[in-house]
Amino acid sequence: MRIGELARAAGVKAETIRYYEREGVLASPPRTQANYRDYGPEHARRLNFIRRARDLGFSMTRIRELLELADDRSRACHAVDTLARAHLGEVNRKIADLEALRRELRRMLENCEQGTVGTCLVIEALAEGTEA
Amino acid sequence: MRIGELARAAGVKAETIRYYEREGVLASPPRTQANYRDYGPEHARRLNFIRRARDLGFSMTRIRELLELADDRSRACHAVDTLARAHLGEVNRKIADLEALRRELRRMLENCEQGTVGTCLVIEALAEGTEA
DNA sequence: TATACACCTTGTAGTCGCTACAAGGTCAAG
DNA sequence: CTTGACCTTGTAGCGACTACAAGGTGTATA
Known part of the structure; x- marks a missing residue:
């Protein structure tokens, strides 16, 4: 299986696969006579794992x-759980931050909706330090 | 006011201020005899505006x-409102994405909480394509 | 006066996770 | 024999900083 085919199968670009290889998360596959990368099903599985983790926001x-x-395989489960749990914590924090931010944006926009012309209240909200 | 003082006042690093100047969002201040940047209150106000907008996630x-x-000052309010509203839309989308992601992470972790050893269900959830 | 130290200057490179592009090699079909 | 799709490597760009190197300035103290 060549890189393009694997890329289509996994829904990524060929460049991304080469990038994963450079980064050492995807093993270098054997090469064909023409020096093309030649992937097997284990590479596809590994790439799938990486993509799923990336989609879940893991760095x-x-x-x-x-x-x-x-x-x-022997002593993984606890450590994995810890990593995933830490990540969930980060996601929770991000959501909380974005929600706070949304509240502020909405507050700003509510003021502006009253049709005030001339001096824009959104601009003023940004200029003054209305405590984030 | 020198760059360090302004930086402390605004809660950013001096390098960030120089970066804003390079990027053209903060005007180049006059220089002292020693070629130090010499900021006035209008620079501080501008920097404040930038920081607040950045904190609200504006690019x-x-x-x-x-x-x-x-x-x-003359014809701003409507355009500003539009920008802020577009930004709010983006924030809403980000929150929705992160919430979907959180649901998945939680589902993964619930399985693992049952104390399964040996074959870790979190790893399996990542390996198999449990449909994001 | 010497010197130590905090502060400033510029320029360059690194961060993260790709993405884009250039310049060239390989292979099958028409 | 040429076209076109595919592959190869290497390098540079994205956004918003951050870090660092190498050097100049200003002030307080020995």
Whole structure:
């Protein structure tokens, strides 16, 4: 299986696959006579894992850790759970931040909706330090 | 007022201020004899505006637009409102994405909480394509 | 006066996770 | 024999900073 085919199968670009190889999260496959990368099903599985973790927002660093744990079948589960839980915490924080931000944006916009011309209240809200 | 003082006042690093100047969102201040940047209160106000907009998640490009509108006191309000509203839309989308992601992470972790050893269900959830 | 130290200057490179592009090699079909 | 799709490598760009190097300035103290 060549890189383009694998890319289509996984829904990523060929460049991304090469990037994962450079980054050391995807093993270098054997090469054909023409020096083309030649992937097998285990590469596809690995790439799938990486993509799913990325889609869930795990960083490359975290994914490296997850892969290490995943490869050590014996004593993985607890450590994996810890990583995933830490990540969930980060996601929760991000959501909370964005919700606070949304409240503020809405407050700003409510004021502006009253049709005030001339001096724009949104601009003023930005200029003054209305405490984030 | 020198760059360090302004930085402390605004809660950013001096490098960030120089970056804003390079990017053209903060005007180049006059220089002292020693070639130090010499800021006045209007710079502080401008920097405040930028920081507040950044904290609200506006991109530098958006901020450039906001500043242009803010500087044209006459016909700003409607355009500003539109920008802010578009931004609110983006924030809403981000929150929805993160919430979907959180649901998935939680589902993964619930399975793992049952104390399964050996074959970790979190790893399996990542390996299989449990439909994001 | 010397010197130590905090502060300033410029320019360059690194961060993250790709993405884009250039310049060239390979292979099958028409 | 040429076209076109695919592959190769290497390098540079994105956004919003951040870090660092190498050097100049200003002030307080020994």
